[in-house]
Amino acid sequence: MPTRTTSQPRVAVLADSDTRWKWGALTAYRIQTDIRLDGYLLRGRATPTVRQLDEVGARADTLREIRGVDFLELMKDTARYDVVVLACVGGAVQAMLHGLAHAWRGAARRPVVVTGYVGVVYEKLADGLLLRHGADVVLANSRHDADRFRAVYEGVGADGGSVVECALPFLGGAPYEPALGGRPYTVVFAAQPSVPDRRDDRTYLLRRAAEHARRHPDREVLVKLRSKPGEHTTHIEELPYQKLAARLPGGLPPNCRLAYGNMGEVLDRTDLLVTVSSTAALESLHRGIPTAVLTDLGIREVLGNHHFLGSGCLASWDELDAGHRPEPDSDWLARQGVAAEGTYATAFDAARARVTALRAAALPPLTPYYTPRTAPGYLPGILARHGLGPQGAPLPGRAAETTEPGGLRRLARDTVRDAARGAYRHGVQRVAPAIRRWGQL
Numbered sequence: 001m002p003t004r005t006t007s008q009p010r011v012a013v014l015a016d017s018d019t020r021w022k023w024g025a026l027t028a029y030r031i032q033t034d035i036r037l038d039g040y041l042l043r044g045r046a047t048p049t050v051r052q053l054d055e056v057g058a059r060a061d062t063l064r065e066i067r068g069v070d071f072l073e074l075m076k077d078t079a080r081y082d083v084v085v086l087a088c089v090g091g092a093v094q095a096m097l098h099g100l101a102h103a104w105r106g107a108a109r110r111p112v113v114v115t116g117y118v119g120v121v122y123e124k125l126a127d128g129l130l131l132r133h134g135a136d137v138v139l140a141n142s143r144h145d146a147d148r149f150r151a152v153y154e155g156v157g158a159d160g161g162s163v164v165e166c167a168l169p170f171l172g173g174a175p176y177e178p179a180l181g182g183r184p185y186t187v188v189f190a191a192q193p194s195v196p197d198r199r200d201d202r203t204y205l206l207r208r209a210a211e212h213a214r215r216h217p218d219r220e221v222l223v224k225l226r227s228k229p230g231e232h233t234t235h236i237e238e239l240p241y242q243k244l245a246a247r248l249p250g251g252l253p254p255n256c257r258l259a260y261g262n263m264g265e266v267l268d269r270t271d272l273l274v275t276v277s278s279t280a281a282l283e284s285l286h287r288g289i290p291t292a293v294l295t296d297l298g299i300r301e302v303l304g305n306h307h308f309l310g311s312g313c314l315a316s317w318d319e320l321d322a323g324h325r326p327e328p329d330s331d332w333l334a335r336q337g338v339a340a341e342g343t344y345a346t347a348f349d350a351a352r353a354r355v356t357a358l359r360a361a362a363l364p365p366l367t368p369y370y371t372p373r374t375a376p377g378y379l380p381g382i383l384a385r386h387g388l389g390p391q392g393a394p395l396p397g398r399a400a401e402t403t404e405p406g407g408l409r410r411l412a413r414d415t416v417r418d419a420a421r422g423a424y425r426h427g428v429q430r431v432a433p434a435i436r437r438w439g440q441l
Contacts, residue, residue: 009035009359010080012111014071014096015087016041018048018056019226023118024087025058026169027139030348031114031355032083039063040071042088056262068092068386069394072099078107082359086115090124090131094370094379095386097134101366102392112136112358113366119168119279121145122304126152131382134368136358138162139351142337158369164354167337167347168282173264176288179271184220184255187212187272187320190263190280191225191241195304201297203244205276208296208317210248213256215321221256224266224280274320277304281313285338290325311336 009032015021021041028037039060041047047065048056066074074080084100086093093115104110115132116139129152132138140146146165153160179185189209196202206223213221225241245252252258259266263280267273273284273291284291292315293308300306308314312329337347370379372390380390387398 009033009082010038011035011083011085012038012040012075012081013060013085013087014040014042014066016044016047016089016092018052019118020087020089021048021053022056022058022170023116023168024085025060027087027114027116028083028085030166030169031137031139031351033352035083036061038081041065042071042092043067068095068099069388069398072096072103072394075100075111076103078104078110081111083355084111084113086113086132086135087118088115090128091382092386093135094131094368095383095388097366097368098379098383098392099386099388099394100392101134101368102388105365108362110363112355112363114139114355117141117145120277120282120304120307121148122277122307123301129153130156130158130369133158133162133370134366135162136363136366137164137351137354140165141168142335144335144337153369156369164351165337166351167344168279169348170264171283171286171338171344173267173283173287176271176290179269183269184218185216185271186220186222186269187216187274188222188224188259188266188270190273190275190278191223192276192278193226195276195278195302196297197239199239199244202239202241203248204296205294206241206244206248209274210250210252210256212317212321213253217253217255219255222259222266223256224259224261224263272320272325274317277307281308282336282338285313285328285333286344291328292320292326 011028011032013021013024013028015024021039025037025039028035037060039062041063043065053063075084086096088096097113100110100113113135114137115135117128119141121128121141125148129138129149133153138149140149140163143165146163149163150160153163187209189205191205196205209221209223213219223241223245242258245258263283267280267284267287267289270284270289273281273289274294275281275292276294276297281291281293291313293305293311293313295305295314295316297303299309299314305314310329311332313326315324315326337344370382372379383390383392384395387395389395
């Protein structure tokens with residue numbers, strides 16, 4: 001009989017947004033080879049649409065939408081999977097860790113649980129990390145992150161041995177080659193759903209991209225967007241650039257347009273990547289594409305561009321208009337796991353070895369740092385939002401569904417939930433900003 005380590009690894013990925021699905025699925029393929037991958041999309045405000053999933057491009061053998069309590073019910077069969085990747089926001093990871101601990105109580109064997117971050121970690125470091133504590137493996141996307149992660153865990157007296165250094169799983173693509181007559185010089189502004197969050201700041205960035213296009217009529221300027229109006233990503237977008245562009249005085253010039261699609265494909269034709277703090281900057285730097293992290297709105301923690309201090313990439317639109325091209329610092333790149341002199345090919349070796357070794361071991365119960373004793377005023381609320389009681393058991397009335405959907409629920413076929421989402425998004429994008437404005441009067 002084949003053993004758990006010699007048969008085809010069976011991996012489940014639970015994700016709650018398009019980008020986290022991309023990270024989780026690609027991570028699964030990096031940390032184990034020749035796998036069977038089942039994808040589960042956690043039902044919520046950011047559940048990706050079919051269009052978003054197609055754009056992300058990460059594939060699975062099966063893919064379906066699910067509630068958290070239903071996922072935990074499936075996980076009671078401890079022989080179903082060898083590895084479970086939790087690619088969710090911190091609160092959801094914490095809830096699933098407690099739910100899995102309850103579901104696997106008394107089991108002789110259980111799957112290996114892996115989690116991590118989808119990109120640059122520039123905010124809520126302690127909060128996010130402690131919500132992920134309890135997983136067997138917490139992946140850090142760089143040496144810089146690994147050092148910080150261990151320091152946080154050790155600082156609260158928690159075990160930091162779960163932290164494993166690797167890299168972002170979606171780096172790659174062809175090295176940059178300058179445009180030489182075959183296509184126009186292309187500048188890409190990688191927009192972010194929630195950074196910056198003020199209308200004036202977002203309008204300013206869009207206006208500067210348009211002005212750059214007018215100053216350089218021989219260039220093509222693309223405003224790369226993450227989602228279409230009404231769709232949600234990892235972060236809520238209250239002020240979509242599509243609506244701002246429609247109201248921009250003078251509009252966009254002919255050589256400046258909004259763009260969608262897979263970021264890797266967009267980078268294939270990019271000569272200068274411009275952003276405030278998007279993870280796309282790391283993808284661009286990995287390929288050797290000239291990359292600028294904007295300073296126009298200041299270098300501030302709330303913007304996330306402080307993460308790029310020392311990178312050599314900080315620049316303003318004025319400097320870019322004048323022809324400046326940032327030169328990245330090689331030491332900074334190496335610490336960030338980016339373009340590290342060909343070492344990316346081996347960046348996941350340690351994680352792969354750790355997960356394989358854990359699969360062969362008799363694992364102890366999951367023991368998150370947060371418990372009803374250590375965080376009695378915090379943890380119960382997190383668990384309740386996902387239908388779980390203080391001990392990780394489903395709350396009354398939140399029992400698992402009796403039937404499994406036959407595949408990914410498409411929004412167009414689920415009119416009730418479509419209407420509910422529409423109401424929620426209207427509240428997020430229209431009502432909430434209006435209330436905030438009224439409160440400032």
